[in-house]
Amino acid sequence: MGNNNxxxxxxxxxxDxxxxNTNFCKSEIKQWYKGFMRDCPEGQLSKEKFKEVYAQFFPGGNPDDFCEHVFRSFDKDHSGAxxxxxxxxAINITSQKGKAGDKLNWAFGMYDIDGNGTIEKKEMECLIGAIYNMLGNQLSKTFDDTPQQRTEMIFKKMDTNQDGVLTREEFIQGCLADTTLYQMLTADSETGQD
Structure with missing residues (x-):
């Protein structure tokens, strides 16, 4: 996707x-680059380093599975870095500066593990389970159900044609119509409005 700098x-x-293609100005981009190169002097963020950074934010849980999915969604050229x-x-999409539509398209791609254009229940359960593992001991304060129960609730709200899969449109419309789902599925505290 880019040059090895x-x-x-x-x-x-x-x-340029x-x-x-982002909401960052030239000086912000240079600042991000400086920090990126300080942390990743080879010019690439490895999956291992990515997991290491994520683990610092969730000391009571295991973010490895979730990191795999997030990393996959950011590694657009599938280079492994x-x-x-x-x-x-990726920072632009997932940050407060990112637009709801962009965040939802990114989130859909992360949940669509096999890349077939729909989210099956097993894919949703996998991601919800990864979120639960990542939260670890914080889980009881946040969720009181299983990944399967949470998936069933999400599908009940979003699967408008009840075919057992979520299309991109169903996913986006469902998130835009329900602030709680939007926040949970995009890990965003904003309301889901552009």
Missing amino acids: SGQKLLKEDI FLVQ IEFKEFLM
């Missing part, structure tokens, strides 16, 4: 691309 300055064409452009595009 190991030991290099951020290229002008990369800055990121200014056009996240380059700076992929990283900043």
Whole structure:
């Protein structure tokens, strides 16, 4: 997706691309790049480093499974590492600056594990289970159901044609119509409005 900028300055064409395709200004992009290169001097964020960073935020849980799914959704070129452009595009989508539609499209792609264009119940259960594992001892304060029960509730609300799978449209419309689902499925505290 991008160039390996190991030991290099951020290229002008990369800055221009990121200014056009994110909500970050040139100086913010340079600041993000400086931090990225400090933490990832090879110019790539490995899956192991990604998990290590995530683990710091969830000391009482196991974020490994969830990290696999998030990493997969950020690693657009399937290289096994996240380059700076992929990283900043992902930060843009998942940050407070990201638009609800972008966040929902990203979240749909993360939940659609096999990439077939729909979310099956087993995929939703897998992600919900990963979230529960990640929360660990915080879980009892947050959820009082199983991943299967939570999945059934989500499908009951979102699967409008009751065919047992969620299309991108059903997923997005369901999240936009229900603030709680939006916040849970996108890990966003905003209301889901652009």
